[in-house]
Amino acid sequence: MIDYKKLGLVNTREMFKRAINGGYAIPAFNFNNMEQLQAIIKAAATKKSPVILQVSKGARQYANQTLLRYMAEGAVEYAKELGCNHPEIALHLDHGDTFETCKSCIDMGFSSVMIDGSALPYEENVALTKKVVDYAHQFDVTVEGELGVLAGVEDEVSHAESHYTKPEEVIDFATRTGCDSLAISIGTSHGAYKFTPEQCTRDPKTGRLVPPPLAFDVLDAVMEKLPGFPIVLHGSSSVPQEEVDTINKYGGKLPNAVGIPEEQLRKAAKSAVCKINIDSDSRLAMTAAVRKVFAEKPGEFDPRKYLGPARDNMQKLYEHKIVDVLGSENKLANLD
Numbered sequence: 001m002i003d004y005k006k007l008g009l010v011n012t013r014e015m016f017k018r019a020i021n022g023g024y025a026i027p028a029f030n031f032n033n034m035e036q037l038q039a040i041i042k043a044a045a046t047k048k049s050p051v052i053l054q055v056s057k058g059a060r061q062y063a064n065q066t067l068l069r070y071m072a073e074g075a076v077e078y079a080k081e082l083g084c085n086h087p088e089i090a091l092h093l094d095h096g097d098t099f100e101t102c103k104s105c106i107d108m109g110f111s112s113v114m115i116d117g118s119a120l121p122y123e124e125n126v127a128l129t130k131k132v133v134d135y136a137h138q139f140d141v142t143v144e145g146e147l148g149v150l151a152g153v154e155d156e157v158s159h160a161e162s163h164y165t166k167p168e169e170v171i172d173f174a175t176r177t178g179c180d181s182l183a184i185s186i187g188t189s190h191g192a193y194k195f196t197p198e199q200c201t202r203d204p205k206t207g208r209l210v211p212p213p214l215a216f217d218v219l220d221a222v223m224e225k226l227p228g229f230p231i232v233l234h235g236s237s238s239v240p241q242e243e244v245d246t247i248n249k250y251g252g253k254l255p256n257a258v259g260i261p262e263e264q265l266r267k268a269a270k271s272a273v274c275k276i277n278i279d280s281d282s283r284l285a286m287t288a289a290v291r292k293v294f295a296e297k298p299g300e301f302d303p304r305k306y307l308g309p310a311r312d313n314m315q316k317l318y319e320h321k322i323v324d325v326l327g328s329e330n331k332l333a334n335l336d
């Protein structure tokens, strides 16, 4: 059993409390490799933001859970080296699908886990989430549950249709499971194609797709049922059109990729939504930068020469999210 506190990590309880009271959200960025992690830590340390490092099942398979955990431990020291003396970094399992996976992460030093029983029948979701909470809380590890189903297809997270969270279920779910935060479905989805062109309108000036609004009425109803309870939004990438354009310009093919408009995320961040999950935007920033180098310098074969620009582009993206979208800049408990 590895105690995450000894690794310098924190759970999400205090950071969520402050985020709700302060009207901002904590960024939850997925990482699979060193360059992503470096970019996340540089952004969070420079902007003095608490941050959640998320590890998905796909990331565990790609990079190895043990290695990722040691990388997160290294990240705490790296943040200090960058001049951030009191970093607040949570290491979180994203979309844990079984009790065993959650237990394995908790035993290995994760400070927070998600148990995603959202596709299960309600009572099974309650039972599984409670089992994870009962185990996790013995070690002061926080647990995110999920009600409602997000559409979207990624490596390990895939549902054809979305179902909004039913506000009438949230009190029962939170009370019976004891979960620390709740992911809800209000129209976001995973990946870079969050809406079909048919679901969108077009901006007459730019010709760009304009997505439909999120279901803020569902969020409001959830907040009314569970005042002050930490709410999580998955699938919150904005799919920056300049990155999509760069990718398409340099040989990529991402037609009609569209995400959640930033002004909607800003609005959500001011509410009880205190954790906003972003993965696809980082993938786009990385891919755009790599494609540009490959196209402009075909003779380049030193990975540092294309992964370096990719890392810089991701850092820029993460800083933008922290400062201009989520509002978590300068929100560390100790700014010294």
Ligand code: G3H
Residues within 6 Å of the ligand: 030, 056, 057, 058, 059, 094, 095, 154, 155, 156, 157, 190, 234, 279, 280
């Ligand atoms: O929620 C999904 C995350 O973006 C992780 O995706 O399973 O492809 O690593 P992944």
Ligand code: 13P
Residues within 6 Å of the ligand: 030, 094, 095, 189, 190, 191, 192, 233, 234, 235, 236, 237, 238, 277, 278, 279, 280, 281
């Ligand atoms: P995006 O695909 O919108 O980045 O969502 C990521 C996510 O929800 C990770 O759990």
Ligand code: ZN
Residues within 6 Å of the ligand: 095, 157, 190, 234, 235, 277
């Ligand atoms: Zn997700």
